[in-house]
Amino acid sequence: MTRLILFDIDNTLLYTGGAGGLGMNLAFQEMFGISDGFANIEFSGRTDLYILSEGLRQHGIRGGLEANLKAFLRSYHRHLKRTLKERNGHLQPGFPHLLEALQQRNGVRLGLATGNFSEAAWMKLEHYGIRQYFRDGAFGEESLDRAELVRAGIQRFAGHLSPSDVVVVGDTPHDVSAALANRLIAVGVATGTYTFDQLRDSGADVVFHDFADSQDAAAILAGEA
Numbered sequence: 001m002t003r004l005i006l007f008d009i010d011n012t013l014l015y016t017g018g019a020g021g022l023g024m025n026l027a028f029q030e031m032f033g034i035s036d037g038f039a040n041i042e043f044s045g046r047t048d049l050y051i052l053s054e055g056l057r058q059h060g061i062r063g064g065l066e067a068n069l070k071a072f073l074r075s076y077h078r079h080l081k082r083t084l085k086e087r088n089g090h091l092q093p094g095f096p097h098l099l100e101a102l103q104q105r106n107g108v109r110l111g112l113a114t115g116n117f118s119e120a121a122w123m124k125l126e127h128y129g130i131r132q133y134f135r136d137g138a139f140g141e142e143s144l145d146r147a148e149l150v151r152a153g154i155q156r157f158a159g160h161l162s163p164s165d166v167v168v169v170g171d172t173p174h175d176v177s178a179a180l181a182n183r184l185i186a187v188g189v190a191t192g193t194y195t196f197d198q199l200r201d202s203g204a205d206v207v208f209h210d211f212a213d214s215q216d217a218a219a220i221l222a223g224e225a
C-alpha cells in the first residue's frame, strides 16, 4: 500500500438530516430526563465522547463518562436506528463514485477518521449504502480530542505507514488540525458548515468545494495529480 485515505463521516461522506444529534438528544433525555441536553455544545468536528462528556458536565450528571457511557451507547444506538429512517439525509456530492474510483486503484486503502462512536459510524454508513468501502478507522470513543483519536487509529491499523502517505479528509477545521497535528496530509471539503476559505485558512493542504468531479478528486487524493 502506498496511500491511506481517511474520511470523516458527517457532512463529508454524508448528511444524516440531523439523525445523529437527535439520537443523542433522545438518549440523554431517556437517561436523565433532560431534553435538548447538548443545546450549548458545538457538535461540528467534535468527537462524540467530547460531546457526551460536556453534556454530562454541564448538567452535573453524577459519575461522568465512566458511570454513564455504556448505558448511553445502548440507548443512543437504539434511537439512531429509528432517527436514521425518519430523517431525510443524503450522500454528499460525488459519493459513492469517489470511493469506487479510489477503491479501484492499486496501493490505495480507505479508512475512517470520525468523531462518531464506532457502532453509530457503521450504522450511518450502512444506512447510506457505503459501508462496504471501509474496513477500519479511528472512532469517537478513542479520545475526547480529535488529533489523539486520529493518532490512536493510525497506530492501530497503519503503524507502518509514513505520515506523508496518510490523507485525512474532513469538513471542519478540527479535521484539518487533527491531521496537521499528526503531520498527515489535510484535505478540506466545504460541504458542511465551514466555507472553502475557512478551511484553507485553517491550514488544509488542499481544499475542495465538493467532490462532484469525483474522477478529478480521486486523482488528487491518490496523489497522482
Ligand SMILES: [Mg+2]
Residues within 6 Å of the ligand: 008, 009, 010, 011, 012, 044, 045, 170, 171, 172, 192
Ligand atoms: Mg464532519
